[in-house]
Amino acid sequence: MTIAEPLPSLLTERPPRWRPDISVIRTIIAKDLTAIRRSKAIVLPMLLVPGLLLVVLPAVIALFARSKTSPDLSNALSNLPSAMTKPILSLPPREQLLMLVNGYLLAPLFLIVPLMVSAVLAADAFAGEKERRTLESLLHLPVRDRDLYVAKVLVAYLPSVALSWIGFMIFAFISNVIGWPVMHRIFVPNGMWLAVIGWVAPAVAALGLGIMVRVSARADTTQEANQLGGAVIMPLILASVGQSTGLLLLDLTTVFLVGAFIWLVAFWLIRGGMKRFDRDRIASRL
């Protein structure tokens, strides 16, 4: 008996337009967040770095600014272009340190938080599934590739943005409360901080995520993904810190432009990751 090959349905009808299955996406996010919450290896670095940058450092600076030995920054700042230092130099000498560090210099450093958190979570979400050997059983479930991808992206992205925003609120609270005897007003957030928090930090989180999505496709373990990702992300951190310190002292327009560029790169990486996130491709590497 000759068995004729059935006509593939793809040739006769167009594949249906993808609509996200919210229930599936929500279930995967809930599963991963529960698992992450129970993993000390992920939670500790996620809390330590923001704790150091957003709690300890601003508190120390604010306390130092309150002391009588607070340094006079006029001479140091006078060497920089006046356009950059004008808002700070116009302040009374006691306020200059607090405004310079907590008001401006910590903002680019703060970007390490969304970048690092999203990268760590993305490595766990993608390469971690392979490492724990749970990926195959997930692929055998009736979950569409795109729903799985979106869930994995969101499970890395949402906590990193949430942690950044919560961390910033704590930072602002500490800076204003401890710095009140010096400033006598709420000085954080200023316009620059709002731009960083609302526009640049989510973009940076997306960038870290996009990089790790690409890297994790080639890595078999979380450690390998972190190493590969770190090789890309670390220079970015250093460059962004160096560059954005100057940029933040310039003007908001430049900050928005830089943010837009980061968004574009992140979008390109994440969208490319979605196209490559194919069951057959993933299962071939199991």
Next chain:
Amino acid sequence: MSETFETAVRAVDLRREFPDGVAVDSLTLDVPIGSVLALLGPNGAGKTTTIRLLNGILRPHRGWSRVLGFDPATQGDELRHRTGVLTENAGLDDRLTARENLTITARLRGIGPTEASKRVDDLLDRFGMRSHADQRCQGFSTGQRRRVALARCLIGDPELVFLDEPTSGLDPAATDDVVGIIDSLARERGSTVILCTHFLGEAARVADRMAILHAGRLVLSGRPDQLAAEMFPHLEVTIELSQTLADAPATMIELANTSGVVSVASAGVDGRQLAMEVAHRDVIARVNEMLVARGFSIFGITTRTRDLSDVYHVVQQRLDPGNRGLRAAERDAADQLDRSDLVEEAA
């Protein structure tokens, strides 16, 4: 919408390559609904790739298949709603509890929260894991992990179940439980089961069909009893006697000349066993009568029905006669379990 279908699985000329070689080649296979197929073969034969192809997580490079009426390559998500897969490693998230692992799978299969909770409890009960339901899987033994994974595989009430080494790492009692569950899946629920295993004894107990893969190619498939009957047309009989036959050469000659006796030889350490091959069961009665008439007391008669594991060993030996180590390991594995020998006590 699924088409009307008569076979659970129909695969035609499937081929799948990887950068390091061809994993499955020219695979043509039919699996009737409600049957248990033992997919056998040494490591690297292509069993796991076959499961991945048939459940639509890998696409074939050539050929096509219909599984429960769906094309796995283009209708994988619809198909996977109706299948359950136990992967070779349990694939449980160690950071979650047994209950959470099962509940999440149920939810991802579109089962509502109330129904999911009920099914999870039922399955945990059935697999003896209720008391461990809220413990994280991290501390579970291999057997416990395998039970939870099997429960997870069945949570969607699948029409087709793929089991990749389901009893690997289980103790004999747990193995018996799992084999019983596999049997009930087909007999009571009408599910089709595709069972990949190295343990031939358990496969022989539950499988009503077998397929042997070797280097990605299907080398033999069919019903184990029919294949065994073709390969081993004669019945193997062992008779335990009261005294050795070494002193009775005339009896040996007479036995050898008895109609229906294919071969006869003295066996056992003290020569008190008679190993024979006979054409059919009636011959045993004639031999029995003749020996009693010659003054021999008979302590027992054992007949051995050839089964799936015998067929497998013969095929492997023909395919790979040099690989004695592998064959010995497979035989050892088979010997650990019930060999489904048919033992009859002599009257």
